[in-house]
Amino acid sequence: MTRTLYELQGQDDKRFSPFCWRTRMALAHKGLEATFEPVQFSQKDKIAFSNQKLVPVLRDGETVIADSWTIACYLEDKYPDAASLFGGSVGQGLARNMNFWVDMSIHPALARVIVADTFDNAIDTADQVYFRESRESRFGMTLEEFSPRSDADVSKLQNVLSPAIATLNVQPFLSGDAPAYADYILFGTVKWAAASTDRIVFPNDGPFGAWLIRMYDLFDGYARTSGAAAA
Amino acid sequence: MTRTLYELQGQDDKRFSPFCWRTRMALAHKGLEATFEPVQFSQKDKIAFSNQKLVPVLRDGETVIADSWTIACYLEDKYPDAASLFGGSVGQGLARNMNFWVDMSIHPALARVIVADTFDNAIDTADQVYFRESRESRFGMTLEEFSPRSDADVSKLQNVLSPAIATLNVQPFLSGDAPAYADYILFGTVKWAAASTDRIVFPNDGPFGAWLIRMYDLFDGYARTSGAAAA
Incomplete structure (x- = not known):
């Protein structure tokens, strides 16, 4: 059977989409092989078969x-004998909440910190006009005005992140003793930042830094060596 | 066997401690009977046997x-045949994260909204000097300066709360299809607000309001009729 993940492709083949990384890690967690099909913003025709316009798309x-999120639930249902992404219905319910927390609390704070860097370092030249125009329309200002690379914005991000840091101070993973989908949700966001900037925006020391090392070590160092070579 | 929960007691016998409500609901979830022993801030001698100074204490x-949190983990281990509070290790790990999120993100935002009301309406007269002095020392300003009952502070709280509202828009409980400890964590905080003010600080409509009704309906309306009669 053919399994293909269509994922966002950026500058120098960087894979910087946090949402696509969630699916990458979920596939690795389940031990499922897949081919990765890069899609740029300007190549939405590649995923027209999915009847919508956003990656990731799994075939x-x-x-x-x-x-x-739909893909994670599909994988959990379709491959129940592989390692569980949720550890049962309560874990699935709370992972859903983690998904909303990262999307609605972490991402807005992180966007302030890095989106100008994302434009400079992660968006392919062919997509830069689209990215700038669509984001500046959403933000109501230029990328550089919205994201002035200020230390204050980094502090705000780390303040929003503080409950996760506290969790990782008392247990090795957000999901407890072993990694599960909730960890991949937040980790995907770290990969977005890593593809965008060399600045330290997420802590690289303390409990969060230790968790990052554990996450990068998973699946034989999968997140170091696959996909986002330059990240 | 005797089982006693020592919990904070306020004005007119109100039980307004969010932490004590977590344990109340956990006991109800497990179907465990308990006697409730009220403790005011000025009655720490009542819990001296626990070798620390904070309620809840479970004997x-x-x-x-x-x-x-320690009590919840104890109950889960000690009474494994009763309904699970966590639904397994992933659910327990993510509930721990919910615990930190409520304590570190929701409580600071809520304190701004209601702590002056808590002083006026939930703290027993005998405890008011202690409460004011300890909190004003912590905040570095008067209770009324810290908590001016502004609409802006309510908006900030609801913004922090927004991921939970989004979760409850797609599933009936934070823990998924059925309530579990993560729901009781946030619900305890709502009880604190309800004991402090009649103002609408948490949404009483939409997905969050519907969840509140479900939470109040649990265990034959337990949280309506027990403990905090006036809340």
């Missing part, structure tokens, strides 16, 4: 699934 | 446990 044999 | 037969 699993004859089945097509869009949206990282 | 379960010969075992004494302090701290709401």
